[in-house]
Amino acid sequence: MRGCGKIGDKPIRIELRFSTSMKPYLCSRREFLRWSAAAAAGVPLMQGFDHYTALAAEAASLSSKSLTPSNRANAKAAIVACRSYGAEVREAMAKSFDLIGGIGSLVKNKTVTVKVNLTGTNFSPYMNRPVGETYMTHYSTALALGSLLFGAGARRVRFVESTQSKSNLETSLGFAEWDLNALSALGEVEFENTRNLGKGKRYSNLKVPGGGYMFSSFDFNHAYEETDVMVSLAKMKNHITAGVTLSMKNLFGITPNSLYGDQAGSEEATAGRGPIHNPRTSRKIGLPGLKPEVTSTDPTYRVPHTVADICAARPIHLAIIDGITAMNGGEGPWCSRAATIKFTEPGVLIVGLNPVSTDAVGTAVMGYDNPRAARGIKPFHFCDNHLLLAEQAGIGIADLTQIDVRGLAIEKARYPYG
Numbered sequence: 001m002r003g004c005g006k007i008g009d010k011p012i013r014i015e016l017r018f019s020t021s022m023k024p025y026l027c028s029r030r031e032f033l034r035w036s037a038a039a040a041a042g043v044p045l046m047q048g049f050d051h052y053t054a055l056a057a058e059a060a061s062l063s064s065k066s067l068t069p070s071n072r073a074n075a076k077a078a079i080v081a082c083r084s085y086g087a088e089v090r091e092a093m094a095k096s097f098d099l100i101g102g103i104g105s106l107v108k109n110k111t112v113t114v115k116v117n118l119t120g121t122n123f124s125p126y127m128n129r130p131v132g133e134t135y136m137t138h139y140s141t142a143l144a145l146g147s148l149l150f151g152a153g154a155r156r157v158r159f160v161e162s163t164q165s166k167s168n169l170e171t172s173l174g175f176a177e178w179d180l181n182a183l184s185a186l187g188e189v190e191f192e193n194t195r196n197l198g199k200g201k202r203y204s205n206l207k208v209p210g211g212g213y214m215f216s217s218f219d220f221n222h223a224y225e226e227t228d229v230m231v232s233l234a235k236m237k238n239h240i241t242a243g244v245t246l247s248m249k250n251l252f253g254i255t256p257n258s259l260y261g262d263q264a265g266s267e268e269a270t271a272g273r274g275p276i277h278n279p280r281t282s283r284k285i286g287l288p289g290l291k292p293e294v295t296s297t298d299p300t301y302r303v304p305h306t307v308a309d310i311c312a313a314r315p316i317h318l319a320i321i322d323g324i325t326a327m328n329g330g331e332g333p334w335c336s337r338a339a340t341i342k343f344t345e346p347g348v349l350i351v352g353l354n355p356v357s358t359d360a361v362g363t364a365v366m367g368y369d370n371p372r373a374a375r376g377i378k379p380f381h382f383c384d385n386h387l388l389l390a391e392q393a394g395i396g397i398a399d400l401t402q403i404d405v406r407g408l409a410i411e412k413a414r415y416p417y418g
Contacts, residue, residue, distance in 0.1 A: 076405070077100070077360075080095050080099070085141075099351075113229065114233050115160055126327075135331065137322070160193075162253050164270045195270065196256055207313060236321050238331070243379040251310050261274070275287055301383075325346075326346070365413045367418070
């Protein structure tokens with residue numbers, strides 16, 4: 001138990017933790033003063049704890065939502081060494097799939113949608129390296145994945161991203177020097193820019209189970225509903241307003257610019273998602289599915305809670321984190337104004353069937369000991385923890401002690417991001 005409130009000019013805090021599995025309850029300054037007054041009046045302290053005992057029990061039950069048979073079965077992730085891009089990637093990815101039990105039963109005769117990461121849609125080299133080596137999905141990982149998906153019996157593979165460009169996705173990928181002919185030769189391959197309706201005739205409304213934190217539903221491009229399997233092909237990076245960006249944060253980009261961006265209301269929209277991040281700095285836009293009671297304008301609250309809601313509405317079936325090479329400090333070159341960005345070479349691929357568990361392992365490999373850390377503790381020192389929020393929403397398990405890590409041990413793969 002710790003204290004919170006204010007004595008003089010110095011803030012203090014109380015944490016109630018009735019078991020190690022419970023979420024801390026943070027009291028307000030008013031509550032702290034009320035407890036202090038009660039103690040001064042001789043009221044037994046535990047008498048005032050009844051309400052907070054109930055709150056703590058509720059927090060514990062939220063955490064228990066993640067302990068479903070499915071989440072327990074999928075609470076496994078494989079870490080495989082992969083030091084360079086090229087032919088080695090397919091071999092390493094195939095090994096990682098074998099370690100988690102194979103993907104045949106998941107993808108055979110199915111449509112598989114792969115969300116890549118082309119954040120910023122600027123393909124100029126960064127730190128004198130191709131963008132695929134620093135902060136975007138690398139072509140070699142996409143080619144290896146496509147080959148393995150068709151090899152496991154997938155009927156169709158669709159690569160998607162909501163870019164900040166009016167060009168179709170094929171054009172954008174060409175700027176990133178992807179060999180689209182080689183990808184298309186693998187089988188029935190499609191590409192779609194999901195920044196708007198795209199090839200669809202209507203938006204797909206997907207509900208957030210349980211009502212969500214910030215959103216009760218989302219309107220997405222048809223591709224995110226018309227699929228059997230959802231894959232997130234992510235890069236291992238820090239994020240200014242989310243701490244880390246791995247398989248779950250990668251799905252933030254499936255919200256269409258035409259509905260959730262600064263130019264919302266137009267199918268020509270390409271601008272970023274300012275209204276989700278911080279509505280105070282954007283024109284007032286009615287975001288589809290936003291809960292009316294949400295009042296926070298803090299991006300470090302809004303982004304993590306939105307990520308958890310998106311991953312509940314559009315579940316990820318296969319999470320892949322490219323940690324062959326990447327960068328730390330932020331998610332893209334624009335972050336250099338707020339953080340020190342450095343090239344990283346973890347030399348690993350991390351794969352799992354549950355995004356929460358996979359991202360927890362990825363976070364640990366990045367050198368952060370507790371993927372369930374509270375706000376204020378790295379890497380979530382400036383933001384809420386979307387892994388913990390996702391766990392509490394029942395999406396998956398973030399507790400490393402309950403995750404079956406296969407292949408390399410976390411300690412062997414660890415590459416501190418700082």
